[in-house]
Amino acid sequence: MQLFRSHVLVCGGTNCTFANSEKIIAAFDKNLVENKLENEVKIVQTGCFGLCEEGPIIVIYPEGTMYFKVDVKDVQEIVQEHLLKGRLVSRLLQQSSEAVEGEYAIEKSSFFKKQMRVALRNCGVINPELIDEYIAFDGYKALGKALTEMKPMEIIKTIKDSGLRGRGGGGFPTGTKWEFAAKQDNEQKYICCNADEGDPGAFMDRSVLEGDPHSVIEAMAIAGYAIGANYGFIYVRAEYPIAVKRLQIAIDQAKAYGLLGDNILDTGFKFDLEIRLGAGAFVCGEETALMTSIEGKRGEPRVRPPFPAVKGLWQKPTILNNVETLANIPVIMLKGSEWFASMGTEKSKGTKVFAVGGKINNTGLIEIPMGTTLREVIYDIGGGIPDGKKFKAAQTGGPSGGCIPASHIDTPIDYESLIELGAMMGSGGLIVMDEDTCMVDIAKFFLEFTVDESCGKCNPCRLGTRRMMEMLDKITKGKGVMSDLDELENLAKDIKASSLCALGQTAPNPILSTLRYFRDEYEAHIRDHKCPAGSCKALLAYEVIEEKCVSCGLCAKNCPVNAITGSKKEKIPFVIDQDICIKCNVCFEKCPAEAIKK
Amino acid sequence: MKTLAELEAIRKRTFDEIGMRAHTDYTRVVVGMATCGIAAGAREVMNAFVSEIQKRDIADVNVSATGCVGVCRLEPIVDVIDKDGKKVTYVHMTPEKVAKVVLEHLANGKICLEYTLQEEE
Amino acid sequence: MNRNASGCMKKDGKDHLVEEIIARHKNSNGALIPVLHEVQDLYGYLPAEAQAKVAKEMNVPISEVFGVISFYSHFALKPKGKFKISICMGTACYVKGAGPILDKLKENLAIGIGETTADGQFTLEECRCLGACGLAPVLTVNGKVYGRLTKDDVTGIIDDCKRDEEEIVQ
C-alpha cells in the first residue's frame, strides 16, 4: 500500500462528467507523469460535491482546496503551481471567496458552511468504485453491528427512535414501515430501493448512487435483516447510466467480499440483490407502480390497502425505501438514534438533501438540517438570484408539490411546514423562480408533465389532468374567462380527492398552490390579457418606446418577418406592426437602447 | 467471505491511506515548495516525510506543500503544525533529518530542537 | 385473418440473439422488462417480429408485451434517426429557457417531438431531467451532452452532426 502526500479528487457525478471531468482526469494523469509526481499524488474519481453549477470541480487534499469550472487546459497549471509548488491557482477558486489561507478550503466556503452532510457524507470524499474506501469510512460497520450485536426489533427501534422519515416525499416514518413488514409472517419478503428519481430537477438520489453506492447496499442488507427479507431490488432509472454502472460495481464488490450473498460476515444471514432498470415512466416512482414494474408489467399503481408491507412484490411483504432514506441508515446505526434526532425540528429529524436549481447562482446539491429556512438556502448557500433579479417563489416537490412565495421565505423547511404552505417536501427538488417566471406558465408546465406521465389507469387523472392543462393553456393564451378559475379549482379538488394513486392525488397541487399565492397573475392573464412576468408569448406585445428609440434600425434589420418599419436616415422612430409580429424577442435582444418593451 | 476482523483491517489500512480527506484533527507537515525550496531539495524532503510516515505507520499526519515563505536561505523549510495549531519550523532539512523528525517529533511528540530555526540561528 | 392455426414466424438474423437474451433471464421473476431493454439494444428499437419472438419465447401474450412496450417511453416502436437529439425539459432547464431552444430545434429540423426527419438523420425527443441541472439548459446528441445552451447554439449543434456524418461518409 502506497501513501500519497496529496489526493486530487475529481468529481465524477453526472454534471461534472457531462462537463468533461473524465478528460480532466486523463490530463492529470499525463501531467503528473510529466512532472514525476505520479507516486506522490493520487487522482481519485469521486461523487458529487454538490456545486454542480460550478463544475467540473476538483478538490485537493490534504488542504481541501476546491477548484471550480476546471478546464482541461487548467490542469497543467494546477499541477505545476499547486501540486509542485504549493501555490494556489487563485483564478479557479470560487469568485466570492478570498484567497486567504484556510478560507478557500471546502468546508469553509459559504456554500458548505450551513450544510450538514449525513446522507452525502461520502459523496466527494471516497472513490465510489472502491469498496475499501467505503470501508475506510466505517462502511459495513453498521451491518456488522446489526448482525452481531442486535436483534431485528432493536434495529427497528433504533430507526424508529431516530425519527427518520421517508425522504422520497411522503415522509412516512421509516421504522414504523419496517415494523409492519417485520410483523408479517411470511417466508418470502423483499426490500426495494426506490431509485426511480423522476421529479424533473431533482438528482439527489442519483448523486448518492454515484458517489456512495455502498451506503445503499449496506442499508438494504440491514433492512433485510430487520424485517426478515433475503432479497432486494434496486429500481433505477435507465437515464442514470453512471449510477447504474457504479451500483453494479458496488454490488459485485460486496458479493466478492461476502457482504452480500449467503452467510454474510459468518453470521448465517443471507441477502442478495439485483438492479432493475426503469424504462421511462415517472409513475413508477409511486411505490405500488414500481412494484408492478419490477414484476414485468405496465407500471400502473395498485390500490392501497393492502400496503406493500403486507402485500407487495408478487404479493409478498415488501419494504420500499428511497435512496436518501437508506443512505441515512448506516450512520444512524453507528452514531445512534439520539444523535440523529438531535438534528432537525420536532417532527422532522435529521437532514434533507435538496437539488437546488432554476434562477439561483449556486445550482447544485445541498444537505441541510431540517428547519433551515428557505432564505438561508437561497441566499446563504445558494448565493442568491442571478442578475440582481427579485426572488419570486420556490417550487418544491416537483409536479406533486407547490410553490412557496417570497412572503414565506423565512419558513423553516420541514415536512409539516411545507404541507401547511400547500407545497410539499417531495423528493427534494427545489426550483427557484424570479420575477421573469410566470406562475401560470409554471403550473401549465407541471400539468403538461403529469399529462404525459399519468399512467392512464384511473379516470380523474387520465382525463382530469389533461382538462386542467387545457384550461391553463387557454389562460396563458389570453382566452380564459374568470369562471375558469373556480372551475379549475373545483376540478383540481375533485381530482385530488378521487384519483387512485399519489400521482393523481397530487397532480393538481401546482395549480392549487399557484392559485393560492398568485391568483392575481391568473387574473391578469384573463382580465388584462397580460402576462405580468412577460413570459407568455401569446400575451406579449412588443412596442418601441418612441422617446428611447435611437432609430438605429437594428431591430428592423434583425426582424425575421419584417414587422418593423422606420427610417434610420430620417431618424424616424421605428414601429412594430402587431399583426405581423411573431413575438420572437429578437428585436428586444438586439436593441442597444432598451427602447423595446414587452 | 470477509469476517468482521478482516473488515476492520481493511478499514484501518485504507483509512491510513486516504484519511487526509476526512478533515479531522491532524498534525500537518507543510513543506515549502517554491522554486527556491525545490532547488534546495524540498521534493526529496517531502518524499522522505511521506515514506517515513508510511514506514512507521503513524496516523493523523498530513504532508502538504506550501509556497515561498520568503526566507529562501533557510530552504528547505518544513513547518510541523500540531492539532492545537502550535507551529514548529524546521530549516535546512534533508531526507536524513526527516527520519529523525518523524521518529522523534511526529511519533513521540519530542521536538527536534537541533533542526529548528532557533537552533540554526 | 389469423386464426391461430398457423404459428409460422418470420426469422431474421438476430433471432438466436434474442433467444440468448431470453434464456439468460428466463429464471428470474418479472424478466420481461429487462429482456425488452436488451432486445431494444440489439435492434435500436422493438420491431414487431421481435415483439412476437419475445412473446412466444417468454410465453407472455403479445398484447401484454405491446402493452408494456407502449407504456414505457424508453421503448421505441419505430427506428430512430442517426442522431438522437434529446432536449431536457426538466424544471431547471425549463425555467432557464429550454422552451425556446426546443422551438428552434423544431423549426430547424422541421419535425415535432418524437418524430424523425424524412432522411432518417435526426430524431427529436424530449426527456425529463437528465439531472444535469447545473448545466441547464441541456440537450444530448446520441448521449453527448451540450450544456448551458442558448437558442443560438442550436444551428451549430445540428451542423456539427451533419459534419460528423460527412466525415463518416468520406
Next chain:
Amino acid sequence: MITVTINNKVLKAKEEQTILQIATDNGIYIPTLCHMDGIHDTYSCRICVVEVEGARTLIPSCASKATDGMVINTASDSVLSARRNIINLLLSNGEHNCLACEKSGECSLQKIAYELGIETPAFIMESMDKATVDDSSVMIVRDNRRCILCRRCVTACNDIACNDVLSVGFRGSETTIICDNNIAMGESTCVQCGQCVQACPVGALTNRKSIGKARSWETTHVRTTCAYCGVGCQLDLHMKGDEIVKVTGVEDALPNKGRLCVKGRYGYDFIYSGERLTSPLIKENGIFRKASWDEALDLVASKFKAIIEKDGPDAVGGISCARSINEDSYQMQKLFRAAFKSANIDHCARVCHAPTVAGLITSFGTGGMTNSIGEMANTNMLFVIGSNMTEAHPVAATFVKNGKRNGAKLIVVDPRRHRLADYADEFAQIKVGSDVAFLNGLMNVLITEDLYDKEFVENCCDNWDALKEKVLEYPPKRVSEISGVSEEQIIKIARMLAENKPGMAMYTLGITEHTCGTNNVMSVANLQMVLGNIGKENAGVNPLRGQNNVQGACDMGALPNVYHGYQQVTDPAAKAKFEKAWGVEGLPDKNGLMIPDMISGLKTKEVKGLYIFGENIVGTEPDISHVIECLEAAEFIVCNDIFETETTQYADVVLPAAAWSEDEGTFTNCERRVSLVRKVKDAPGLAMPNWWIFKQIAKRFGQNWEANSGQEIWDNEIAPLAPFFEGITFKKIQGDGIQWPCNCIESPGTQILHLDGNFTRGKGHLMALDWTPPAEVPDTEYPFTLSTGRRLYHYHTRTQTGRAQGLNELLPEEYADISVEDAERLGIEHNEMIIVKSRRGTVTVKAQVSDRIPEGLVWMAMHYFENNCNWLTGRATDTITKTPEYKACAVAIEKIS
C-alpha cells in the same frame, strides 16, 4: 360481524366485505363503471367513491373493506361533485351520442349521467386525439369513440375467456385498448367469442349482428340452453317480437357463468334462414313435391308398416338426433321400440362418444363425466388428452385456462400442438393412436416409483394385480418408442401427476375415435384410479361430449341396448316395466343394430327402411362414397330435418321440423346437467316439433300417446320411468339445470359421481389393456396419417353455422393442415391447393402450413362437403362400440401440377 353507518343508517356487515358489497346488500345504490364483482377489479373508474369520515381522500367503495365503526356517506356533496366531474370528463372526449348508440337504455355511462342530472357535457376536450372505429372484425364493432377505458373487456378477454387478445396499450390520456400488438381486431388472434362485448358497460363494443335491430327497452330476455357443443351454456336470448336480436351469456349461471363462444353468441340466426323446410316433402320420380302432413305421415306409416310386415322389425332402423331435445330422442326410441317393435335405434354418439359410455360403464358403472366443468377452475392438475378444447369446447377451455392461472398444472397430450398446448406446463406430442401405451407408461412410472394411491387402489378398485402386471410391460423406454414422447418427459409428467392432486382428466374424440377407443377410455379411467383421482371434487374422468345433446340422446335410450336412464333392453324387468308404462306388449328384448351396420345393412338389404332424424350422415359418417352407395340402395328413407342436407336428397319423405328455440324441452350437457331449452318463436310454415311427428306416426300404428308437449313428456314419462331422472322436473330447472342422477324431488342432483370411491358398479374396475396400433397405418403409397376433427367457427356439416351470418366469413373453406417440414419437402406453399387422397377417395383442398402439426400428419375437418375429410376416412371401427377410427387413416398428399 361489524357495524358500519352508511348515510346515517346503522348496518351490520360481515368482516372482509367491501363498502360496495355492504351497500348493495342493503339496497343502497352506488354507481360503478368498471367493477366486476368477484372476478377482477381494476378500481379505475373512480365513480364508486364515497366519503369516509376521517379519510384524507374519497374512498373507492369497490376496493375498500369496511372496518368496524366506519361512517360512510355515499352521496355527500364532495362525492357527487367528484362523480359529476368524472362523468363530465368521460363525456367530454370521444363521441357519446345516445341517439345512435346500440347500448342506449342499458348503458352505465348514460345511466349515471342521467342520475347526476348531466344533460350535455360541461365542456369539450379539444386536445385529445380523435378516437376511431375499428370495423375490421366480422362479429364485433369496436367504437373507440365511446370507450371509457374501464377495462372490463380486458378482464373478460384475459381473466374470463383467457384468450389474451385485448390489453391496455400506451399511457396517460393516450391509453387505448389494443388487440395483440395494436393491430385491427379483425387481423388479430381474436376468436370473436364476444366476451368483451358482454362486459362492455357502454357502446364501445357491440355485436355487429345486433346493430339497428332493437333498442334495449324493446327487448325481452329469454333464458335458454345453447344449441352447440356439449358444454350446455346458458344463454339470454334478447327478443324483439319473435326475433332473436342478441345473445348474451347468463351471468352466474351454471355451467358457463356468463361465458359464451363465437358459435353460441353469434350462431343463432340459422333458424330464420329462408332455406328452412316449411312443408313435408314427398319424392316423386326423383323430385320432391310439397305435401300435407297427413299425406306425408300416412306414407311414412304405411311404408314402415309394409317393410315390418314383410321383413320384420329388424329391417327398419332409426338414427336419432343428438342436437334436438331429450324429449324428441325419447319419443323416437319409443316409436321404434313401442310402435315398430324394432331394436334398431341409435344416434350419433356412435360416431363420437359411444366408447365413453361403454368404457366408463365398464370401469366405473356409469357412462358419464364424473365431475363438473366448473371444477376445472379450482383443481390442482389438468390432464388434457386428445381434446382440442379451445376450438371444440371453447367455454370449457376457459375454465381449464382459469385453473391454470389459478395455479394448477396443465398437461396437454395431443399429436397437434393446438392452442391449449400454449398454456401447458408440459405438452406431450404423442403419435396418433399411441394413447394406451402412453397412459400405461405413466402408470408404469407411478408404480415403479411408488407414487400411486395405494389406499385407493386397495380399497376401492379391483383387478389391480392384472393391471400392474400389464403396465409393467410398458416401461418408459418402450412407451417412448411407441408414442414418440421422450422417456424423460413421460417420467416428468407421471411425477407431476403424482405431485399435484386432486387432478382432473379431460378428453374428447382424440381418445374415442379409434379402433381402440373403448380401451383408450378405460385406460384414462385406470390412470385416474391409480392416482386416486376419482370420487372427489376437482378430480375425475371428464369426457367432453361433442354435440349439444349427445349426452341426452344417450340418456334417452336412443341406443340399441338401453332404454332411457341406461336400463338394459335385455333386462326382462326393464322390458316389463316399459311394456306396462307404454301400454304395449312385445318390446324387443335384444340389442339392436348400430349405425354402421344399419347403413351397410341397406346395401345388403338386411335393412330396408331407415328413419334419419336430424343427422347429415352423408357428411359425418366415414367413407362418404360408401354411405351414398348404401343410401341409394335403400328401399325407403325418411328424414326429419330443418334444412335440406346432403342426406335428405336420398330420402323419400322429408318432414319439416321445429328447430332449436321453436320448441320447449331439455338438453343434457356433458356434465349430466339437464337444462331447459325454451321456445321463443313458432316453427316456420308447416314445420312441427319432432316429438309431435313421432307421436303422429305412432298414432298411425294405433298408439295414442298422451303427452302433448316437451314438459308433459319429461314430467310424465321420462322422469317417472328412470331413477336417474326421477327428481328432475321442468319446474325445478327453470334456473340452473340439475345434474343426474337425481332420484328424488328433494335431491339437488349429483355434481360428483362415485363419491368417496363408492363406484356405481361397486369397485372401480382396473382393466389390463394392451396397446394396439390404428387399423390403417402409413405405407409408401399413403405415407401420411390423416386425423380429423372440427374447427372453432363451424359445427359439423354447417347445416346451422353455415346459415348463421358471419361464421362462413370466419372460416370460408376447408383446409388440410400440414407440417412446415412436409410442406418444405414437397414444395407446398401456405394456402396452395393440394390433393389429398386415400384408398377411399380424393379431395382437393387448400393447404394450411402450420408449425402446430408434426411431420407426417395431415389434419382435416368435415365442415365443407366437397372437400370433407370423410371422403378419405376409413370404416375401421372400435371393436366394442363400432365407433369409426376418424382419428387415423393413411393418405397421400400431392401438389397440383
